[in-house]
Amino acid sequence: MSGTDKTTRHSGDGYNFAYLDEQTKRMVRRAILKAVAIPGYQVPFAGREMPMPFGWGTGGIQLTAALLGRDDVLKVIDQGADDTTNAVSIRKFFQRTAGVRTTERTAEATIIQTRHRIPETPLREDQILVYQVPLPEPLRWLEPRETESRKMHAQEEYGVMHVKLYEDIARHGRIVTSFDYPVRVAGRYVMSPSPIPKFDNPKMDDCPALQIFGAGRERRVYAIPPYTEVRSLDFEDHPFAIQRWVESCGLCGSRNSYLDEIILDDRGKRMFVCSDSDYCRSRRETEDSGPTAVVPENGRETREVKA
Amino acid sequence: MSQLINKEAPYPVVPEQSDPDAETERKTASSKPCSPGVDDNPLLIVEDVGKSFNGTPACRDISFMLWPGEVLAIVGESGSGKTTLLRCLSAGIRADNGRTSYCSPTFGEMDVFTSPEHVLRQLHRTEWGLVHQNPRDGLRLGVSAGANIGERLMSLGQRNYGAIRDEALTWMRKVEINGDRIDDLPLHFSGGMQQRLQIARNLVTKPRLMFMDEPTGGLDVSVQARLLDLLRSLCSELHLAVILVTHDLGVARLLADRLLVMQCGRVVESGLTDQVLDDPHHPYTQLLVASILEA
Numbered sequence: 001m002s003g004t005d006k007t008t009r010h011s012g013d014g015y016n017f018a019y020l021d022e023q024t025k026r027m028v029r030r031a032i033l034k035a036v037a038i039p040g041y042q043v044p045f046a047g048r049e050m051p052m053p054f055g056w057g058t059g060g061i062q063l064t065a066a067l068l069g070r071d072d073v074l075k076v077i078d079q080g081a082d083d084t085t086n087a088v089s090i091r092k093f094f095q096r097t098a099g100v101r102t103t104e105r106t107a108e109a110t111i112i113q114t115r116h117r118i119p120e121t122p123l124r125e126d127q128i129l130v131y132q133v134p135l136p137e138p139l140r141w142l143e144p145r146e147t148e149s150r151k152m153h154a155q156e157e158y159g160v161m162h163v164k165l166y167e168d169i170a171r172h173g174r175i176v177t178s179f180d181y182p183v184r185v186a187g188r189y190v191m192s193p194s195p196i197p198k199f200d201n202p203k204m205d206d207c208p209a210l211q212i213f214g215a216g217r218e219r220r221v222y223a224i225p226p227y228t229e230v231r232s233l234d235f236e237d238h239p240f241a242i243q244r245w246v247e248s249c250g251l252c253g254s255r256n257s258y259l260d261e262i263i264l265d266d267r268g269k270r271m272f273v274c275s276d277s278d279y280c281r282s283r284r285e286t287e288d289s290g291p292t293a294v295v296p297e298n299g300r301e302t303r304e305v306k307a
Numbered sequence: 308m309s310q311l312i313n314k315e316a317p318y319p320v321v322p323e324q325s326d327p328d329a330e331t332e333r334k335t336a337s338s339k340p341c342s343p344g345v346d347d348n349p350l351l352i353v354e355d356v357g358k359s360f361n362g363t364p365a366c367r368d369i370s371f372m373l374w375p376g377e378v379l380a381i382v383g384e385s386g387s388g389k390t391t392l393l394r395c396l397s398a399g400i401r402a403d404n405g406r407t408s409y410c411s412p413t414f415g416e417m418d419v420f421t422s423p424e425h426v427l428r429q430l431h432r433t434e435w436g437l438v439h440q441n442p443r444d445g446l447r448l449g450v451s452a453g454a455n456i457g458e459r460l461m462s463l464g465q466r467n468y469g470a471i472r473d474e475a476l477t478w479m480r481k482v483e484i485n486g487d488r489i490d491d492l493p494l495h496f497s498g499g500m501q502q503r504l505q506i507a508r509n510l511v512t513k514p515r516l517m518f519m520d521e522p523t524g525g526l527d528v529s530v531q532a533r534l535l536d537l538l539r540s541l542c543s544e545l546h547l548a549v550i551l552v553t554h555d556l557g558v559a560r561l562l563a564d565r566l567l568v569m570q571c572g573r574v575v576e577s578g579l580t581d582q583v584l585d586d587p588h589h590p591y592t593q594l595l596v597a598s599i600l601e602a
Contacts, residue, residue, distance in 0.1 A: 142447065155425045159462020166454045166461065169468055170490050235468040
């Protein structure tokens with residue numbers, strides 16, 4: 001079948017197409033299908049050993065391997081950027097083991113494997129977003145027992161999630177949880193969105209692309225099907241809010257993307273730039289590109305930090 | 308132990324005879340707390356409940372009824388099956404035989420032993436409360452006192468931070484914990500404060516039935532006295548039915564309307580607290596009363 005000719009195609013490397021053998025891929029796909037059928041529910045799967053340590057995206061890489069076809073175009077991002085260690089090594093891995101086309105442009109990709117971010121460019125129906133998840137269980141913080149947390153999911157006992165948010169407000173006056181902010185999917189399961197900033201939480205809601213989450217160490221897959229309601233938990237009098245910056249991106253001048261703070265010298269000079277490197281570059285290449293983008297409004301790009 | 312039982316073999320006639328009396332006493336006893344507008348149906352009917360561990364019976368043939376607003380103490384020596392009985396009734400462990408029916412305003416008349424787990428868990432969050440002997444078992448030590456009290460409210464869908472906090476403050480005041488400590492971890496509370504916090508955490512949803520396992524165990528006498536005082540006023544104020552397990556007859560006398568005396572897994576005597584303590588019929592109860600009144 002197609003599996004065998006994929007095998008022959010990459011027999012030179014001694015690996016099957018996309019590293020995993022076909023039976024394993026079928027097992028992972030079955031888990032993915034179940035995850036899509038029950039939005040937000042953590043489906044256990046027989047996670048394999050991958051040639052990288054746990055915590056480096058072993059869950060996400062298995063999902064990507066199971067999903068990849070020869071016509072797919074893969075994009076891998078780590079903290080929003082295409083040129084960081086994790087992204088580079090995973091992209092190279094699939095270049096070698098699957099020989100698929102890779103890209104840095106969000107719009108061109110069909111499968112995007114991500115760590116810690118959702119791209120700024122809105123996703124489409126023909127795209128799949130694969131997340132790498134270190135800790136899939138949102139209840140773990142208050143309920144260390146796995147048997148008990150499974151029961152809590154089954155009975156929809158999610159009061160403790162609000163206990164966590166209550167603690168935030170009681171201690172700091174506002175909800176300070178800024179990443180891995182718990183969400184409720186399709187009005188049922190409470191889910192950890194993986195350590196993406198809460199800035200990205202609204203992008204998961206009603207998203208046209210399929211979003212799947214893989215946790216390699218815990219061997220769990222969960223998913224948000226396209227156009228599914230995703231609500232961030234909050235209180236009536238302390239509603240959910242995303243991060244905001246006074247600064248704009250020092251390179252492209254964007255005011256509505258997630259910004260990273262970069263230290264420029266040892267005298268406290270800093271610059272804020274888009275964490276999504278592809279978004280930032282495409283903005284510089286098009287519309288208000290060039291010098292205006294490179295030199296944004298006065299006082300916006302850098303900031304003196306008081307000693 | 309077995310000798311003791313053998314010796315008493317002729318005796319069960321005595322409590323057996325006094326049992327019908329106890330029945331009538333119970334009715335008069337229950338009608339008092341029931342009078343303020345609550346129907347006369349018993350809250351909990353326990354029939355022939357038994358539980359054994361690896362063939363060793365821990366409690367057997369336990370039958371009694373509990374009316375709304377009534378405080379029932381189960382007393383007996385260590386190992387007499389008090390806590391096992393309490394855990395069976397609160398559905399913490401599965402009883403081997405017998406049945407317990409609970410009259411719930413939301414679920415109606417229900418059998419506790421055969422009810423599905425989600426119903427029982429909901430009962431434990433709403434209409435029931437469980438006070439552990441060691442407050443650390445019943446509290447979340449890693450979150451503040453306010454969050455501990457608010458947890459039940461949040462699990463019932465309260466989503467207003469201000470309202471939760473106000474409720475937590477109200478309950479802290481009721482159990483005499485200073486309101487400034489609302490954001491402190493219970494880990495840094497004294498034993499008595501932890502116990503009071505545990506009680507507040509259970510009472511916040513206004514339960515109808517509380518299971519208490521030695522609530523005053525491990526507390527010094529003055530703290531114990533204040534806690535008992537508090538419990539007594541809360542019980543009457545909230546019209547709370549309580550099943551209280553204790554080995555301390557003093558606690559039972561102060562709090563309980565009725566008493567079950569257990570020995571070797573059986574109820575050997577039951578009745579109104581004052582009657583049982585002032586005029587014990589069963590030799591074991593006599594022994595118990597005699598040994599306590601010395602102190």
